[in-house]
Amino acid sequence: MKKKSDMKKGNSNRPKILVTGGAGFIGSHTTVELWNAGYEPVIVDNFSNSKKWVVISIRELTSSGIRCYDVDCCDQTNMRKVFEKEGQFYGIIHFAAYKSVSESVDQPELYYSNNIGALKCIMELKEEFGIPDLIFSSSATVYGDVKNLPVTENAPLGAASSPYGVTKQLGEELLLDAFETGAIILRYFNPIGAHPSGLLGELPAGTPQNLVPFITQTAIGKRKALKVFGTDYNTSDGTCIRDYIHVVDLARAHLSALGRLLVDRKTDIFNVGTGRGYSVKEVVETFQKVNGITLPVIYDARREGDVEAVYADCTKANQLLLNWRAEYSLDDALMHAWKWEIRLAEGIDLAA
Numbered sequence: 001m002k003k004k005s006d007m008k009k010g011n012s013n014r015p016k017i018l019v020t021g022g023a024g025f026i027g028s029h030t031t032v033e034l035w036n037a038g039y040e041p042v043i044v045d046n047f048s049n050s051k052k053w054v055v056i057s058i059r060e061l062t063s064s065g066i067r068c069y070d071v072d073c074c075d076q077t078n079m080r081k082v083f084e085k086e087g088q089f090y091g092i093i094h095f096a097a098y099k100s101v102s103e104s105v106d107q108p109e110l111y112y113s114n115n116i117g118a119l120k121c122i123m124e125l126k127e128e129f130g131i132p133d134l135i136f137s138s139s140a141t142v143y144g145d146v147k148n149l150p151v152t153e154n155a156p157l158g159a160a161s162s163p164y165g166v167t168k169q170l171g172e173e174l175l176l177d178a179f180e181t182g183a184i185i186l187r188y189f190n191p192i193g194a195h196p197s198g199l200l201g202e203l204p205a206g207t208p209q210n211l212v213p214f215i216t217q218t219a220i221g222k223r224k225a226l227k228v229f230g231t232d233y234n235t236s237d238g239t240c241i242r243d244y245i246h247v248v249d250l251a252r253a254h255l256s257a258l259g260r261l262l263v264d265r266k267t268d269i270f271n272v273g274t275g276r277g278y279s280v281k282e283v284v285e286t287f288q289k290v291n292g293i294t295l296p297v298i299y300d301a302r303r304e305g306d307v308e309a310v311y312a313d314c315t316k317a318n319q320l321l322l323n324w325r326a327e328y329s330l331d332d333a334l335m336h337a338w339k340w341e342i343r344l345a346e347g348i349d350l351a352a
């Protein structure tokens with residue numbers, strides 16, 4: 001295997017990183033942070049759940065000509081052409097996957113073939129081209145219903161609650177079996193917010209399933225009212241608790257994971273959250289407070305599949321991911337999410 005020092009760093013002399021799903025919500029923010037940190041990110045995205053104009057926004061934000069290939073990660077022939085054309089990648093960050101829990105329940109085969117197929121393709125190309133590092137986008141959903149909080153990486157897994165969760169848990173197992181070294185698995189909690197510039201953010205397809213985009217679409221008038229799913233949970237105010245992490249903090253965790261592999265090659269798993277849980281009601285109240293908006297809210301029945309409370313113990317990431325820790329507050333994330341929703345209403349997506 002080539003040593004990193006022998007890696008061809010491309011004409012920009014920046015270490016080249018392949019970012020699959022790099023036009024997506026977390027992928028796009030990570031691509032910007034990679035560039036800002038001195039890497040040369042190269043995007044592969046089939047735009048099944050992202051927009052091509054996002055790549056233009058990334059180039060604008062980084063004043064760069066970051067390259068993007070419209071390729072499906074399950075298409076190994078065309079993926080191999082990207083690897084051949086680009087020369088040696090220093091590492092791969094693999095985001096490309098379908099990620100809707102409810103859709104996965106309706107279309108399990110689609111999720112298994114796409115999410116596992118794409119990962120297997122990337123794993124094989126990693127080996128074929130001797131690429132040392134792989135960062136895998138996993139999810140706290142693998143914990144299922146959590147008994148002890150905050151949840152640590154050693155907690156028992158229970159992803160069977162959805163095919164989406166199973167693809168993440170199975171993906172982790174494949175990586176742990178295949179790579180004793182050179183792979184880091186990041187279990188995301190609840191990514192929210194948007195880039196402070198207002199140029200990047202979440203683009204939910206259709207009706208948002210997640211809380212924060214539903215809040216901002218209600219605030220902008222695209223939705224009549226926010227439904228709060230369940231007020232009878234065994235929590236301080238009866239609503240579910242989650243660990244909401246700003247998407248830029250989450251993006252930066254990927255850089256720390258690449259840095260971690262420089263000092264310790266051992267394959268490992270890290271929770272990436274803030275370590276603090278907030279209830280749905282607290283998120284709604286905070287959004288209204290920081291943005292000076294009153295939301296129309298309907299208190300509704302529980303949503304099937306929701307767990308009562310889950311938030312991260314991030315001690316391991318704070319200690320071993322080069323002292324990475326989440327820095328943005330919930331206030332920041334909800335202000336940035338609102339700024340982004342306003343930009344969308346102004347037609348930023350039509351600009352490109």
Ligand code: WQD
Nearest residue numbers: 099101139141190209210211214227228229240280303306
């Ligand atoms: C959070 C809380 C809802 C919408 C999911 C996936 C997880 C990850 C993040 C991919 C819950 C409540 C929501 C609404 C509400 N995705 N809610 N009204 O379910 O914790 O996690 O997204 O990796 O894998 O499972 O996030 O934002 O959907 O819900 O009351 O309109 O907000 O009931 O308590 P969740 P969420």
